[in-house]
Amino acid sequence: MSLGPEASIKDDTTTPTADAADDRTGDKAITGRSLKQIAWRRLKKDKVAIAGGIVVIFLIVVAILAPVLSKWFGHPIDEYHIDQIDPTFSTPIGKLGGISREFLFGVEPTSGRDVFSRILYGAQTSLSVAFLSAFVSTLIGTVFGLAAGFLGGWVDTVISRIMDFLLAFPQLLFAIALVSVLPDSFLGLGDRWSRVGVLVGVIGFFGWPYIGRIVRGQTLSLREREFVEASRSMGARSGRILFKELLPNLAAPILVYATLIIPTNILTEAALSFLGVGIPPPNPSWGGMLSDAVTFYSIDPMYMIIPGGMIFITVLAFNLFGDGLRDALDPKAR
Amino acid sequence: MLAYLIRRLINAVITLLVVTAVTFGIFFLVPKATGSDPALLYIGKTSDAASVEGIRVKMGLDDPIVVQYGKFLKGLVAGRDYANGPDVQHCPAPCLGYSFKTDQEVTPLLLGDLPVTLSLALGAAVLWLIMGISTGVISALRRGSIIDRTVMTGALAGVSLPIYFTGLLSSAIFVYWLGWLPQGNYVPFTESPGDWFIQLLLPWITLAFLFAATYARLTRANMLETLGEDYVRTARAKGLRERTVIGKHALRSGLTPIVTVFGLDLGALLGGAVLTETVFNLRGLGYQALTAIRGNDLPIILGVTLIAAAFIVFANLIVDLVYGIIDPRVRLA
Numbered sequence: 001m002s003l004g005p006e007a008s009i010k011d012d013t014t015t016p017t018a019d020a021a022d023d024r025t026g027d028k029a030i031t032g033r034s035l036k037q038i039a040w041r042r043l044k045k046d047k048v049a050i051a052g053g054i055v056v057i058f059l060i061v062v063a064i065l066a067p068v069l070s071k072w073f074g075h076p077i078d079e080y081h082i083d084q085i086d087p088t089f090s091t092p093i094g095k096l097g098g099i100s101r102e103f104l105f106g107v108e109p110t111s112g113r114d115v116f117s118r119i120l121y122g123a124q125t126s127l128s129v130a131f132l133s134a135f136v137s138t139l140i141g142t143v144f145g146l147a148a149g150f151l152g153g154w155v156d157t158v159i160s161r162i163m164d165f166l167l168a169f170p171q172l173l174f175a176i177a178l179v180s181v182l183p184d185s186f187l188g189l190g191d192r193w194s195r196v197g198v199l200v201g202v203i204g205f206f207g208w209p210y211i212g213r214i215v216r217g218q219t220l221s222l223r224e225r226e227f228v229e230a231s232r233s234m235g236a237r238s239g240r241i242l243f244k245e246l247l248p249n250l251a252a253p254i255l256v257y258a259t260l261i262i263p264t265n266i267l268t269e270a271a272l273s274f275l276g277v278g279i280p281p282p283n284p285s286w287g288g289m290l291s292d293a294v295t296f297y298s299i300d301p302m303y304m305i306i307p308g309g310m311i312f313i314t315v316l317a318f319n320l321f322g323d324g325l326r327d328a329l330d331p332k333a334r
Numbered sequence: 335m336l337a338y339l340i341r342r343l344i345n346a347v348i349t350l351l352v353v354t355a356v357t358f359g360i361f362f363l364v365p366k367a368t369g370s371d372p373a374l375l376y377i378g379k380t381s382d383a384a385s386v387e388g389i390r391v392k393m394g395l396d397d398p399i400v401v402q403y404g405k406f407l408k409g410l411v412a413g414r415d416y417a418n419g420p421d422v423q424h425c426p427a428p429c430l431g432y433s434f435k436t437d438q439e440v441t442p443l444l445l446g447d448l449p450v451t452l453s454l455a456l457g458a459a460v461l462w463l464i465m466g467i468s469t470g471v472i473s474a475l476r477r478g479s480i481i482d483r484t485v486m487t488g489a490l491a492g493v494s495l496p497i498y499f500t501g502l503l504s505s506a507i508f509v510y511w512l513g514w515l516p517q518g519n520y521v522p523f524t525e526s527p528g529d530w531f532i533q534l535l536l537p538w539i540t541l542a543f544l545f546a547a548t549y550a551r552l553t554r555a556n557m558l559e560t561l562g563e564d565y566v567r568t569a570r571a572k573g574l575r576e577r578t579v580i581g582k583h584a585l586r587s588g589l590t591p592i593v594t595v596f597g598l599d600l601g602a603l604l605g606g607a608v609l610t611e612t613v614f615n616l617r618g619l620g621y622q623a624l625t626a627i628r629g630n631d632l633p634i635i636l637g638v639t640l641i642a643a644a645f646i647v648f649a650n651l652i653v654d655l656v657y658g659i660i661d662p663r664v665r666l667a
Contacts, residue, residue: 165349170605170642173620177627177635178360267496271609274498275624290498294613297502298510308499316494 035252035329042328049324055317063123070117077117077284085110091300105306108289109296115303118284119310125192125285126314129199130265136204138258141211142250148212149219150242160216163209172271175202179277192283199278203268207261214253222249252329259325263318270311286311342654346647351407353643354636358403361632406431406636430640431633433626440637444619450520451618453530454537454610455603459596461542462549467592469546470553474561474588475580485550492547501540501613508536520616537614541607545599553592560588590661594653601649605642 043049062069070077085107086093092107105115148159182198222228223246231245272278273287281288286307293304397405408414409429416423416432425431430440469489473482508514515536521529560566561584569583570576608620615621619638626634 165352169353170602170639170646172608173605173623173639173642174357176608176624177357177639180627181360181630263494270496271498275608275612276628287498290502293502297506301503301506304499304502304506308496308503311499312491312495315496316491319490319494 039252039325039328043324046324046328049321049328052317052320052322052324055313056321059123059314059317060127062120063127066117066120066124070114070120073116075114075117077113077121078282080111080113091296092303106302108292109300109303115289115306118289119286119306121284122286122289122307123310123314125196125279125283126266126269126311129196129203129269130262132196132200133204133207133265133269134258134262136200137207137261138211138254140204140208141213142215142254144208145212145215146219146242146246146250149216150223150238150246156216159212163212163216166206166209169206171206172268175206175268175272176275176277178202179272191280195279195283199269199272203265207265210261211254211257214257215250218250218253219246222246256322256326256329259318259322263315263322266311266315266318339655342651346651349647350640350643354406354640355403357636357639358406359399361635430637433634434631435629440633443634444622444637444641447617447619447622449522450616451604451607451611451620453520453523453534454541454607454616454618455600457534457538458541458545458603459600461538462545463596465542465546466549467553467589470550471557471580471585471588473550473554474557477558482554486554489547489550492544493551495544497541497544497609498613500543501537501610504536504540505614537610537616540614541610549592549595552595553589556591557584557588560584563587587661590657593656593660597649597653597656598646601646602642604645604649605638 085091091109105119107113108115108118144159144163148156179198179202182202228241228245231241236245269278270285270287270290273285274291275287276291278287279285289307290304290311293300293307297304405414409425409427409431411427413427414425414429414431416425423432425439425441428441430444432439433443469485473485476482505515509517516532519533521533523530566579566584569579574583605619607618608624610616611618611620612624619641622634623638623642625631626638
C-alpha cells in the first residue's frame with residue numbers, strides 16, 4: 001500500500017507510540033531502539049508465539065538428530081519386525097498400533113517397521129523440503145518483486161503478468177504432473193535426496209509469486225519515500241538504493257512471509273507424498289505414511305493418527321510462530 | 335463497461351492458451367528428454383512396430399510440437415479427424431483427443447466426471463460460507479469473549495490440518511467407529527438424491543471445515559477493521575439500531591474481500607479437488623487427473639488442466655464483475 005508523502009510527514013509528528021510509553025515506566029533513560037529490539041520485546045510478550053517457536057526449534061533438533069535418536073530409542077527405518085505383526089490381519093499385535101516400550105510409536109502394519117524412527121526421518125525430509133523451498137521462493141520472489149517495483153515500466157508489467165498467471169494456475173495438479181515426469185535420481189544423489197531436490201524446485205517455484213507480490217507492493221511505496229529521494233539526490237547509484245536503502249526496509253515483511261510459507265510447504269510436500277509422487281518408498285515421509293494408512297485406518301487408526309498428528313503439530317507451531325512474528329514486526333497488522 | 339469485459343475475456347483466453355501451451359510443452363518435451371515414446375504409451379508395449387507406426391501417423395505424434403499444438407487447438411474449436419489412410423476417427427468439437435490408455439474420447443469422459451466434482455465443491459462451498467462467515471462475524475462482534483477465543487483457536491487448528499488427515503480421521507470416527515454414516519461410494523443425484531446426500535455429507539463437512547477456518551479468520555479481521563471505520567460510528571451516531579448498523583453498513587464492506595477469496599477457492603476446487611477426491615474415493619475430475627498423470631495419459635492431463643485453468647480464470651472474471659456491483663468504490667475500467 002502506498003502511503004504517499006502526507007502519511008510520512010504525519011509519521012514524524014507522532015513519535016511517542018503506545019509501545020514506547022509502556023516501555024518507559026522504569027526510571028531508565030530513554031534510549032533509541034532498533035526495529036529488531038522493539039520486535040523482540042513484543043515477540044517475548046507473545047506467549048503463544050514463543051511456544052510455537054519452541055516447538056519449531058524442538059522439531060528442527062529432532063530432525064537433525066534423527067540418526068542418533070533412532071539408534072538410541074528406536075530401530076533402523078528399514079528393519080522388518082514380522083514378530084510384531086498379527087499374521088491373520090497383518091495389523092500390529094497389541095493395543096494402539098503396537099505401541100510399547102520397545103516401539104514408542106508402534107509398528108507399521110504388514111512389515112512391522114518402527115514408526116518412531118520413520119517419523120524422525122520423515123521430519124528430516126519434511127523440514128528440509130519446507131525450508132529449502134521457502135528459501136527458493138523467497139529468493140526468486142525478492143529479486144523479481146524488487147525489480148518489478150523499483151524499475152517499473154515494462155519490467156513491472158511483464159513480472160506482474162507472470163505472477164498473476166502463476167497464481168491463476170491449477171498448481172497442485174501441475175506440481176503433481178511436473179514431479180511425476182522429472183527423473184527419479186540425478187547428480188549422483190540417492191533417490192531420497194534427488195526427490196527432495198525436485199520437490200524443493202517445484203514447491204519453491206510455485207511459491208515465489210506470493211512473496212513477489214508483497215515485495216513489489218512494499219517497494220512501490222518505499223520508492224517514493226523521502227529517504228530514497230534524499231539518497232538519490234546525494235548521488236547514490238541504483239545499486240546502493242536497492243541494497244542499502246530498500247532491502248533493509250523490506251527485511252521484515254520478507255522474513256514474515258518466508259516464515260508463513262513454510263507451513264504451507266510442509267502441507268504441500270505431505271500432499272504430494274500422500275498422492276504417491278513425493279518422496280518415493282521405502283524412504284519414510286509423513287505423507288507417504290498417511291497414504292499407506294488408507295488401507296489400514298479402519299482397523300489400525302493409530303498408524304494414521306501419528307503421522308497426521310505430526311503434520312498438524314508442525315504446521316500449527318509454524319503458523320503460531322509466524323503469526324506472532326508478523327504481529328511483532330508489523331504492529332498495524334494486529 | 336463493455337470494453338472492460340471484452341478486454342478481460344481476451345485476457346482470459348490468452349491465459350488459457352498459455353496454460354495449455356505450457357502443459358503441452360512439459361508433457362511432450364520431458365518424455366522426449368527421458369526417452370519414452372508417446373505412440374508406445376498409446377498402443378501398449380506389446381504391439382509390433384507397424385501398428386506403433388500406424389498410431390504415430392494417425393495421431394500425428396511425429397509432427398513438430400508446434401504443429402501438434404496447432405492441431406490440438408483446431409480440434410478444440412472445430413473438431414478434428416484422426417486419419418491414417420482409410421482408418422478415420424472423427425472427434426467433434428470441443429475435441430480433447432483420445433485417452434492413450436483406454437482409447438475413449440476425452441471430452442465426454444471428463445464431462446462424465448464433472449457432476450461428482452461439482453456436487454462436492456458446491457455443497458462444501460455452501461457449508462463453509464455459512465460456517466466461516468457466521469462464526470467470523472460473531473467473533474468480531476464479541477471480540478475477546480470466550481466464543482471469540484474458542485472460534486479462533488478452532489480456526490487456527492483448522493488451517494493447520496490437511497484434508498488427507500481429517501478426511502481419514504473423520505471417516506474412521508463416523509463411519510467405522512460410531513457407524514453413523516454408511517460405507518460406500520458416490521451416488522448420482524439423478525439416481526437417488528437421498529443417497530447422494532448421505533454419501534457426500536462427510537466429504538462436504540470435512541472439506542468445508544478447512545475452508546471455514548480460513549474464512550472465519552478473514553471475516554473476523556475484515557469486520558474488526560470495518561467496525562473501526564468512521565462511517566460505522568456515524569451510523570451509530572445517527573441512532574440506528576445496532577442490527578442495522580451491523581447488517582446494513584458494516585457487513586457489506588466487511589464481506590467484500592471474502593468474495594475475492596471465495597471466487598478463487600471455488601474456481602480452484604471445481605477444476606478437481608484432487609486430495610479430497612482421493613481421500614473419499616470420489617471419481618471426479620481430480621481423481622481422473624491423478625490417474626492420468628500416473629499413467630502418462632497426456633490427452634486427459636491436458637484436458638483436466640485446461641478445464642481447471644478455465645474455472646480459475648472465469649471465477650476471477652466473475653469476481654471482478656461482482657465486485658463492481660457490491661462495492662461502489664470500485665470502478666471497472
